[in-house]
Amino acid sequence: MKLLVTGGAGFIGSAVVRHAIAAGHQVVNLDALTYAACLDNVASVADNPAYAFVQADIRDRAALDRVFAEHAPDAVMHLAAESHVDRSIDGPGAFIETNVTGTYTLLEAARAFWVGQGKPGAFRFHHISTDEVFGSLPTDPAVKFTEDTPYDPRSPYSASKAASDHLVRAWHETYGLPVVLTNCSNNYGPFHFPEKLIPVVILNALAGKPIPIYGAGENVRDWLYVEDHADALLTVVQRGQVGRSYNIGGENEARNIDLVRAICAILDTKKPKTGSYADQITFVTDRPGHDARYAIDPARIRAELGWRPSVTLEQGLEKTVDWYLANEVWWRALQSRAGVGERLGVKA
């Protein structure tokens, strides 16, 4: 397939780009290169003739029209977004601009291209979203997010993603645009921007700094290794049913405190020091409106498309720690960008 991937210089988008090229697809990576982007994430495919990069903003309709006209993609995989919950609390405007207005502009450009093409079945708009649109779950492990869980977003980030999901469904219902949607749990793995929880834990531990945990560390997340997410997304864009959404999860629920302790234990083995890295754990004031628990029921994607994650949380965390230990040049360059790690009260 020829795939137009938006946000392909970010964390998950770059994994999608690398996987797609490895699987023999052609990729046009469209990215505005915001603070969260890093073209080094796709350096391994940059010289591949099947890969092209376009620096453009998804709010720029004229630029999008040019990209559709020049590249005529078989599918759009839409990952470009403002993605950091803490930043959405401090400055929600950019989240409305990119996640809502940007998605609307991309939908309109895609619709014009699709209509102009005159091949109704032969195009896909795959919208990549988050489980945070469903709100917060009780601690009962039997209760999980399904595709039918009502939307109940609680942060500016999740509200903006919920709005974009609704727009995508409306463009399907109203205009017939062939869409598929995915809502995924928390990702982690290589190339994760150093302001997110897992990289902050690893890098602060290595630097001998406090390892910050919000509140009492009781919040539960369902962690998915990013390479598994990329694999799931390529499965859905090719074989997902048009008009349908799929929840993607790692089947790896963990309380933040247990996750952080597990990372410290891996570091204790890989890079021993006097005492344990867990001694650096520091509890900081909780995030406002912090959702208690997210957990995905992945029954649909498993039953319909036969997809399931390939690694356990323990395996994925070990791979991730190894990657950060081996890629200091990458993370040091990104740590110096403005605002990274500030809200957690500990500059990484």
Ligand code: NAD
């Ligand atoms: P990221 O912040 O690492 O990357 C986002 C990319 O989008 C960056 O390269 C950035 O430059 C680009 N971008 C931002 N605004 C843009 C604009 N206006 N025009 C063009 N490009 C723009 O994000 P991520 O963690 O890789 O997340 C990717 C997608 O997956 C997002 O839509 C996010 O909501 C969704 N998602 C993320 C997670 C997670 O755990 N990270 C989980 C589920 C879903």
